[in-house]
Structures are given as structure tokens and as C-alpha cells.
Amino acid sequence: MVDRSAPEFRSALELYDRASLLELGALADAARWKLHPENVVTYIIDRNINYTNVCVADCKFCAFYRRPKHDEGYVLSFEQIGRKIDELRALGGVQILIQGGHNPYIPFQWYLDLMRYIKRHHPIHIHGFSPSEIDFFAGRFGMTLEEVIRELVAAGLDSVPGGGGEILVQEVRDRVAKKKAGADRWLEVMETAHRLGLKTSVTMMYGLGETTADRIEHLFRVHQVQARTGGFTAFICWPLQPEHTELAHLPKTDAVTYLRTQAIARIVLDNVPNIQASWVTMGPKIGQVALRFGANDFGSLMMEENVVSAAGTTWRMTLPEMQRLIADGGYVPRQRRQDYSVIDEAA
Template identity: 50%
Template sequence: MDASIQPILEKALLDERLDYDDGLTLFKSYDLLSIGNAADLIRKRIHPEPYVTYIVDRNINYTNVCHVDCDFCAFYRHMKDLEAYTLSRQVLGQKIQETIDLGGVQILLQGGLHPRLKLGWYEDLLRWIKANYDIHIHGFSPPELDWFAKINKISLIETLTRLRDAGLGSIPGGGAEILTDHARDTISPKKCTAAEWLEVMRQGHLVQLKSSATMMYGHVESYGERVEHLLRLRDLQDETGGFTAFICWSLQPNNTRLEHMPASGSFEYLKTLAISRLMLDNIPNFQSSW
């Protein structure tokens, strides 16, 4: 075992909370087997059952129109682009029904930050879905929700309450990327700040909307920024208890302005996942990305 991480892993296995320096030391280590084994032991304490669970759901991107031009995104289009779209109710309904027919119980409803759609459009959409389909709506990432409040000139709490009352069931954790101002200012300067992302989740949890939390790594961030990201999630979870799951994934650079960056491999993914399990002692579930 890497001698530098042994006391840190022992600390975690004694249920002592890891700090910034602990996390940074783990990220600098290449001893994946020891880190992974400790994370697995922690997992078994939280989930002693000899199986993992899943649900059948579907990602539905209701629009690809977005005005924030993130460097890492290959999805967005501007309103006048030929490939820009906003799905019709007919197409949305077809996608939802296909999901239900395959045993699906949830849709993940996300899109770009559309400059024209107002909150009433989203409320009507949610009500229409709930009136016609028996399915849970896991919808609208924090950047979307932050944008809805800003474009409608209303508070976050009003935005979230109105969407909840219209049928929103929970909030996906997308758009977190790395929760530091340096990383966000570099790759997504027009998107909500780290503090704004966290505030959306804080207010969402306040109105009983549970959520997931995410991290996209492998771009401009340092190991220290990954640790800072995890600590910010942990602090908010201490405050609200509203995160049900954590999901991490690596930058997918193809067809983006970050295409020059090398893609992270499986070693870095497994190490990041394991360290996150050790650091995030208060988030019960870890979820795979797709």
C-alpha cells in the first residue's frame, strides 16, 4: 500500500470525516486497489444487501436551443441554427409512451437555456405530462432553474414551487461540472456560478424536491478543485439532506472546443468514484452515468 494514504484510509474506515488535505493526497496517489477496496468496504456498510438496483428511465432533451455556449458542449444550437429544435407535444408523448411500454417509470427532462421560453410554457408542459402519463418527472438541472428565475424575473423559491405544483418530482444534478469559480469561468462563463448552482439545490430541497448531485471532471480543473467540489456537496448535504445520489463522469471532448484535451480513462474514473465515496459520507447512493 502507498504509505501516504494508509492513515487516510484507516481514518475513513473508522468513520472519521476526511478533509481537504486527505482528499488531495488520495487524488495524487496511484494506489487504486487500496483506495477502491476502502471505498467498497464503506459501500458495504451503507448497503449491506448483496445487489445493486436500477430503474428504467429515459433522457428526453426537450430543446437543444441554448445561449450559454459552454466550451465542453456538443449538444447546443442557437435559435437560428438549422439543427435547432424544440420538441412538439406529439414527439414528447411518443417518447414517454415508448418508455412506459418498456417498463420505464421515470423521464429525465432536460434542455438548453432557451432565451424565449417562459415559465408558463414549462408549467403547461409538466401538467400535460402528468395528466396523460403515469411517470415520474426528474427534470430541469440547476442552470435551467436558475435561468427560469432570471428570465421570468421571479425568485428561485417561486420558480421551484410553481414547477413542483405543476408536476416536477425531483431535480437532476446536471450542470455542476466543477463547483469552483476558476473552472466555471474557464469552460462555461455564461452559466450559473458555483454558488448559484448550490443555491438552486438548497432552495429545491427546502420545497421537498430531492435531487442528485454530479461532477464532470477531466478538463481544466486541478485535483484540489475536485476535492473542493466534493466538500461543497457534502456541506450542503449536511445542511439539507436532499441529495439522494452522486454521479460522476469524465469530459467527452469530441466535437467541442475542448477537443484538444485527452479523454480520461477507466483508471481515473474508478479512482475518482472511489475517492468520492470516501469523501461523501452523507450521500447514500452512487449512480453510474450513461
């Protein structure tokens, strides 16, 4: 648990609430250079494959899902997923991010067979199944978290994405995603994955009507888990995209809030090695500015993205554009793998 009366919490909250934007940026940039003294910004070429949009979680912030039996519901075939992987590899892609809705009609064996199919016919790094999906599998199939993760790993899972983190404060989750894994359970999935040898990313989606103290608590909870496991490779934050969702009445947060939030994350999460800019939601230019607010990674070229775009955000970028934005920001662009190891030579 997080003690909101603790001096370090109060200090972080005061900094987030009261420091000027440039002061926060300077502190975050200094923290970034301390961890990454090399003048490099990394990026990855991957594809976000949403294997199904059928979901029973009913999250108020999601415009992507369809209820069971909806005419627009789908489940991709193995062959469709394989073709998407082949298209990705033709562009130099090195991993797939595979996630989907909480679909009550898919048996657990399907997921295992899918990963074996991918590894056999379209070998690539599988960054898959968010903590909320893994929790759903455990409940749906009467398994422990450890049993689910062990079976997924045996079938080919390589790492776990940080999707479904939202705000790791239960009161907030009860209001917007009551049927999905709670804050404690989400973190339990991550700790279990780390204990079983998997690396994971971790995220925060803000703008759900939470307080700034809730955001700081989220960061402190991530810090606590990382202190125990060291399993988080990177942190990514982005704002709610409220269009076409049940939260459309909430105001969209601005670029200043995004930069402040990423900056305080870099300052608080001194034990998480990488911070990823979120150009997909904020646009390429703010993504570039974010490199001076704590980010050392430009994220994914994002050959395919469906969830954020369903809510109306449609930023796209080519590889030369991404490399130019990084270089124009004063950094050397380098392609990486999921574990942040560099796979190309500097130009």
C-alpha cells in the same frame, strides 16, 4: 466555503493523489458495504428527453446545443414528448429525465403546461430541469429561485437532476461555462429545492483542465450542502467527452482516473447514500468494475441519450445485458424508482 488547508481536505487530496488504485478501491468498497450491507445493485429504466437543443449558455464542453435561429435547432411538441413517454412505459420505465438548453424563446408558461400535460395524459415521475435551467428561468422571467421551483412543483415536477454541476469551483466554471450558473448559485438552487421538499441528484463532470484539488473541493462542497439538507439521493461522476467540442484539444481521461474519482467520492461523501456507476460514458465493463469502487447503483438503462452521444460516446445496453453484468459482478440486480425504493422482486 471549503478550507483547502484543513486536515480533512489535505487527507482526502493525499489519498486521491497518492494511494494505489486498489487501495482506493478497497476503501470505497468498504464504505459502500457499510451503507448498503445488502448484496444488491439497483438500476432504473428511464428516458432522457431533451425538449430543446437551442441554448445561449455557449458551454465550451457541449456538442449538443445549437444557437438561436440555427437550422438544426428544435423544440419538441407536447405530443412528441408524450409519444416518447408511452414508448418508455411500454418497456417498464418509471421516470423521465427532462432537460434542455437555455432557450430564450420558450415562455415559462410552456414548461408549466408541459408538466400538466404529462401528468394528465402520460402520468410518470418527472425528474426535470437542472439547477442551471432553474437559474436561467429565474433570470429570464424575473422570479426568485423559490418562486420558480414552487410553480414547477405545483405543475408536476417531482425531483431535480444534478446536471450542470461540472466542477463546483468558480475559476473552472469561468473558463468553460461563463454564462451558466456559478458554483454558489448552482448549490443555492439545490438547497432551495431541498428546502421545498424535493430530492435531487448531484453530479461532477471532470477533465476540464481542473486540478485534483478542484475535484476534492467539489466533493467537499457537496458534503457541506448535504450536511445541511440531506436532500441529495445520489452522486454520479463522469469524464468530459471532448470530441466535437471547443475543448477537443484536452486529453481524454482514462478508466483508472474514473475509478479513482468515483472511489474518492464514495469515501468523502459519507452522507450521500448512493453512488451511481457511469457506464454510459465509460462502457459496460468499466461500469461493472465500478461496482467494486464504491458504486451501489448501475444507473439507467438509458432508453434515450443525446448530450453525451453528440460528443461521440455511443454506449448502449439492453435490460438483460445490464442485469447479467450486475449478476456476473456478484450482486442481485433490482429495478428501482428515483428515490431508490425497489419496485421489483428479486429473481
